[in-house]
Amino acid sequence: MILNEIIKTTNEVLVEEFEVEESTIKGKANFRETLDLDSLDYVDLVVFVEENFGVKLTAEDFQTVVTFDDFYALISNKINE
Amino acid sequence: MSKWSGRTKGFVLGYQIFILFIQKLGVPAAYLLLYFVVPLYYIFLQRSRKSLYLTFKEVPELKNSNLQRLIFKNFFNLGKTLVDNFAILTKNKSKYSYVGKGEEYLIDLINKSQPAILISAHIGSWNIAGELLKEKGGMINVVMYDGEAKRIKRLVKKNIGESNYNIIEIKDDLSHLFKIKNAIDNKELICIHADRYIEGANTITARIFDKKVQLPLGPFAIASKLNIPYSFVFCFRESIYRYQFSATKPELSNDPQIIANKFAEILSEKLSNHPEQWFNYFNIFEKK
Numbered sequence: 001m002i003l004n005e006i007i008k009t010t011n012e013v014l015v016e017e018f019e020v021e022e023s024t025i026k027g028k029a030n031f032r033e034t035l036d037l038d039s040l041d042y043v044d045l046v047v048f049v050e051e052n053f054g055v056k057l058t059a060e061d062f063q064t065v066v067t068f069d070d071f072y073a074l075i076s077n078k079i080n081e
Numbered sequence: 082m083s084k085w086s087g088r089t090k091g092f093v094l095g096y097q098i099f100i101l102f103i104q105k106l107g108v109p110a111a112y113l114l115l116y117f118v119v120p121l122y123y124i125f126l127q128r129s130r131k132s133l134y135l136t137f138k139e140v141p142e143l144k145n146s147n148l149q150r151l152i153f154k155n156f157f158n159l160g161k162t163l164v165d166n167f168a169i170l171t172k173n174k175s176k177y178s179y180v181g182k183g184e185e186y187l188i189d190l191i192n193k194s195q196p197a198i199l200i201s202a203h204i205g206s207w208n209i210a211g212e213l214l215k216e217k218g219g220m221i222n223v224v225m226y227d228g229e230a231k232r233i234k235r236l237v238k239k240n241i242g243e244s245n246y247n248i249i250e251i252k253d254d255l256s257h258l259f260k261i262k263n264a265i266d267n268k269e270l271i272c273i274h275a276d277r278y279i280e281g282a283n284t285i286t287a288r289i290f291d292k293k294v295q296l297p298l299g300p301f302a303i304a305s306k307l308n309i310p311y312s313f314v315f316c317f318r319e320s321i322y323r324y325q326f327s328a329t330k331p332e333l334s335n336d337p338q339i340i341a342n343k344f345a346e347i348l349s350e351k352l353s354n355h356p357e358q359w360f361n362y363f364n365i366f367e368k369k
Contacts, residue, residue, distance in 0.1 A: 038283060039255050039258065039283070039299075040258070040283060040302045042255055042258055042259075043258055043262065043302070043303060043307065044306060046259065056266075058259050059255055059256035059259045062255070063254075
């Protein structure tokens with residue numbers, strides 16, 4: 001799967017699930033702050049990634065995620081593993 | 082009700098003395114030891130006493146009860162239950178039995194390898210329920226706070242051996258959420274207490290005896306977000322070596338509020354019927 005597809009699918013789900021404006025989702029924007037994530041939201045993220053991309057995320061994976069670009073890269077790397 | 086640090090009261094040395102009594106002299110001897118220990122706890126644990134008093138005051142069925150006597154009885158029952166929790170992990174296990182209501186629902190979940198969330202509370206004894214379920218072949222994961230989990234794990238491992246269930250520790254790094262998800266993917270059962278939360282945790286409002294209470298959002302949100310069945314499970318001490326187990330029919334809901342409301346309803350009933358086994362020493366009616 002190419003990165004553009006990952007970004008498109010991810011953003012569509014994030015806009016719907018986290019009720020944010022699509023314009024606020026930018027590659028360099030802070031992932032956690034923009035989506036106003038609380039601990040339970042990570043369950044949604046894990047389920048969404050698993051259902052849409054067929055890969056599992058762990059707690060350690062999220063430690064490297066600061067921006068949206070990091071999140072897209074994480075999914076992409078997991079798919080290509 | 083919050084202000085809970087995630088640690089359970091009790092001294093390691095105290096536990097070890099009880100474990101020694103259980104292993105060398107048997108369960109009744111350990112109960113006898115409680116006659117010396119419980120009055121001291123009753124005198125010195127003023128905060129716990131006050132919390133119980135404030136909780137019991139809101140229970141309509143206890144309107145005409147002697148609350149101080151009930152609180153003493155409650156402390157004593159906690160002691161007996163803790164003794165049983167350790168005793169069931171030792172050679173005394175065969176002496177324990179239970180009457181079950183709704184047990185078939187859980188056996189069905191286990192037989193079908195259907196993951197589920199078993200929602201319970203600090204009332205009666207989850208450890209006994211976990212042990213009884215393990216007998217049926219189910220893998221049980223109990224979610225508990227970090228400090229509490231480490232202490233119990235250490236004590237049980239040091240004195241008895243491996244514990245009868247897997248403990249998932251609630252940690253700041255959120256690793257517990259991923260462990261819960263993994264356990265569900267492995268078609269295991271997850272038990273979470275939903276009557277107590279630590280400061281800063283997300284909560285959900287429900288009603289007990291027509292009064293608003295805050296319950297931890299986590300257990301209800303996980304059941305709804307992961308779309309897996311939930312059942313309310315309780316296990317009460319009836320007499321020496323005898324427990325009463327109950328589980329509700331597993332249901333599905335994508336709304337945490339619906340699950341929380343149902344839980345609050347059943348919790349009200351359990352609190353009314355078994356105040357002497359209500360071991361949540363934080364006033365559940367206290368405003369957040």
